[in-house]
Amino acid sequence: MPKILAVTKDNRTYKLFFNQISDFFNGKVTILSREQCQDHENVDIILLSNKELQDDQYPEEKVLIARRTINIARLEELISLPAGTKCLVVNNLASTASETIEILENLGFELKFYPYYPGIKTYQKVEVAIIPEALEMVPKGIKRMIDIGLRPLDFSTLIELSLKLNINIDRANIQSARYIQEIIKLSRNLSHSFKEVAHLNHQLDAILNTVHDGILATDAEKKIIKINRSAKSMLGMHHSENEIIGKKVSEILPKLKLDSYINDDLSQKNHVISFNERKLIINNSSIVVDQKNSGDVTAFQDVTRIQALEQEIRKKIQKKGFSSRYSISDIIGKSQRMKDILHIINKLAKTDRTVLILGENGTGKELFAHSIHQLSSRHNGPFIPVNFAGLPESLAESELFGYEEGTFTGGVKGGKQGLFELAHNGTIFLDEIGDAPKNLQTLLLRVLQEKQVMRVGGRSIIPVNVRVIAATNKDLKKMVEEGSFREDLYYRLFVLPLRIPPLRDRKEDIPELITHFFEEFCPTIPAISDDVLNELVNYNWPGNVRELASVVQYMITVMENNFITHLDLPEQFHRTGPTVKIDDTLLQLTKEGDLVDFHTILCSLLEAMQERKSIGRGKIVSYAKEKGVLLTDQQVRRRMETLRDLGFIQSGTKGQGSRLTQMGMSTMKQMQRIITENEKVMKRLS
Known part of the structure; x- marks a missing residue:
């Protein structure tokens, strides 16, 4: 549920905001005070009662300064x-x-x-x-x-909250009606003296003219007693005030036929009419004085303006998650297989025909669906993903096609749009289509054939202009033969098939993918040994690109010194075979010299490897001196010969210097543990 942090000067104002927002959104949002919210990252909007309460700790993009009015x-x-x-x-x-x-x-x-x-x-x-x-x-x-x-909060602030939170403003008419009722109550209580009436009418005009809705008030004889500028504009009235007040609506606007709408018990209802080439929504409220009807107030809303507001809400919703997040530039790979697929994608995007993406789990089928949408003429429309594997069968129909009000206990007032309606003029992505239940397959077939939906509990047909992209990791043809997938739906989907190859069939893309994931998951790009890279390339990758991303995250988490070695590979990569008894080799090193000397030399070679530099004995002597270890050039030469004989380092070609082996890297960790333990012992003895 969206969360609003209401920041006010005092508790009374907070309670006012709380009640007003709760009433407007009908319990669809959570409102918190400063005392209730310490973490500003978990709220969607920070509503300030005035700009003086602005604070640097509040994220600027979440802050909304309230516009307030008078009760x-x-x-x-x-x-x-x-x-x-x-x-x-x-x-x-x-x-x-x-x-x-x-x-x-x-x-x-x-x-x-x-x-x-x-x-x-x-x-x-x-x-x-x-x-x-x-x-x-x-x-x-x-x-x-x-x-x-x-x-209280101004109506415009409540509308802005609706836009920012992507909540349909289905209670706007109710709020508008309440506002109008307050105006009518106010006018009934005014003094009837001539001087006061003239003055109060001036005030009432100012109030009515601040409302975007057109307002027309009549007395018990259906004569006009008040009209605001918005009503005159919507109804195309060019008369002066004196020509309107006191006249019957039928005299001024004979084509409006307002009496017939009011007599049809229009109170508290919306009625759409066509007038002067405009679509108007009419709401009527009776003015009751001493339990007698003394007139009516009719409010007009311009459908064009409401549609513009709806479009604005749709744009906000798209920005929040109903828009495509990826494009063809996000597809990584320069292998010939990938080049062929990208060439096909550009062709598929130019048509509105149904696409069926086939491929194993983890190959990135949704990424390719996003790319097709972004390249198509529908790229400015919504992209609605649906995953049938995670969609409960009991909710699938209402989620896809929506439902009418009263269909379900606890359902949304006014009903709910389905995902096909939300995808109008855009693309709907039916992921894991092979998991769709049989009864739902029948309904999907009808939508694909007719481009129409019917809400659950509804009777009217709703046309939808939607491009369908489906995806599956299953053999749909085999499922058709087994009877678990409808044959007619299969051929409706199998119009433009696109098969995504598994990672094991495009191994030349693996190094580029690894580099991409390094850049995504690690602040500094780590070095990786050649043997580890070769093992990653030669691995079978049953989980495809998704598994590769997980392996990269594991390696950069457990690596040391920003360098990935064979020891940093996850369990499935560990090889079986003979192991070296490192304890015996360390014992031999201690006979040849101080263990600290050997460890320092290995550290210098590791650092040079990470920096992709060569290092000779002279630089090793300098490195050791910086670490507080005094070694001569001759001592370094002898110790390096010992390390080479044990397989911990190997000589490079001329001018490249020596470099660490995998065994040397593994030995360094145990060396460090022994050196640390020895230092602890010496401290206790001193």
Whole structure:
């Protein structure tokens, strides 16, 4: 479940945010306070109540500074103030006090506002204070306090949260209806004096014109009493205010037929109409006064604008995981087999025909599916992967084709889109298609034939424009003969087959793949001995590229000194055969000289090998001196002869110097253990 960290100045504001966000998302998100969240990496969004709470510890890409508004339901007392009244606007910060003043002024209040906040040095002496529930912040001398409550989140911030979290805003209409209801409640409670009505109408106009929805209010006689700019624009009305107010809708807009929609019990419902070459969604609410219907408020939404918002959400969703992550440049290999496959992929991408990718586990079938999608004309559309091996049979149909509301207990309100719908205008990747249950194979065949889906529990047919790429490691032809896979589905899938070779059939690509995984998994590229590389190339690789990646990760984890030796290979590579008794050879070394001398010489050769440099006796003498070991050139020569006789080092060609053998590397570790133990003993004796 997505997580939101709400960072606020005080606990009251946090509770307000918590309740508002929980209600808007209907429990689909988790909201945490600063006390509840110490690890900012585990949250999706960090919502700040104001910019002054910004902190360097918060990842910039997760931070959203809330836009806040004023609770319309709390403005009644403020509206009753005479024009020009001086008011202190009290808040806990200078910035929030200024923001509140700006909102009130934009709403059209003809009052004089002055900020007040804790720590302010000078402020205007007035008798009226506008407060956000915080009585303790009000200065002395105030005779009248008007509590407008804490400032809730602006609707635009809730929409932005929806976009960032990729959550469908299926409750937006409900929130909009509540907002409208608050406006209507406010207007019912206003004073009916002529002077007050004129003033309040001005305020109400300002409020209504801040709403993107078109709003049209009528009285009990169906005469227009209020209309905002958005409604006039959507309905194509070019009349002046005086030409509209007091007239019946049927007089001004005879083609609208609004009465017929309202009489059809439109309250709390969405109704799509066509008007003036536009698609509009209509919602109607009745104005009830003293249990009598005194009029109606109709809200209009432009379908074009909603579709644009939906497209924006789709783009955000694609960026979060419904888009292709790989391209053809991610395919590693220059063998002739791979060159042939890449040539074929470019051809397959130019068509919308179904592709069936065949290959063993670990060969990278999904990588090739991504590449085909990226090269196709659908590359800007979604890429939806489905793995039948991990899809429970009981959920498979609803996941692929979606379901209507009420089909399942605990299902998503409004129903749920299936993966085929989400893949519209893109590509769906059916991985492990050989594991699809028999009943689902029938449904898949219909989708491939008709390019249509029907949701579980639904009755309507939904067309889908989807390119299908399937993959399997099984012999589908044999499964058809055994009766476990539908023959007609097999031939529907087997249109453009693409077989990916196992790693053992393209061994010349292994060194390049190893280098690629070194770069991916290791901060510094390690050196690797020739015998280890040869063994990796000659291995059979039953797990293919996936196994190779695991082996590389194992080797770089256990290696020492950034150098990979035969000892660093995992268990399946360990050879059986005669072993050298290192204890006997070490005993022989101690007879020839100090074990520290031999260990120092071997270390110098290892370091030279890692740096890919040659080293002679003179450099070994200097290296030993730096390590605190005094050796002459003659001593180095004799000790190297001993090491060579024992097989620990071998001579290079002219000018290349000596280098370590595999046995020498293995011996070094035991040498170091013996030297360390000897040092401990000497310390205890001293």
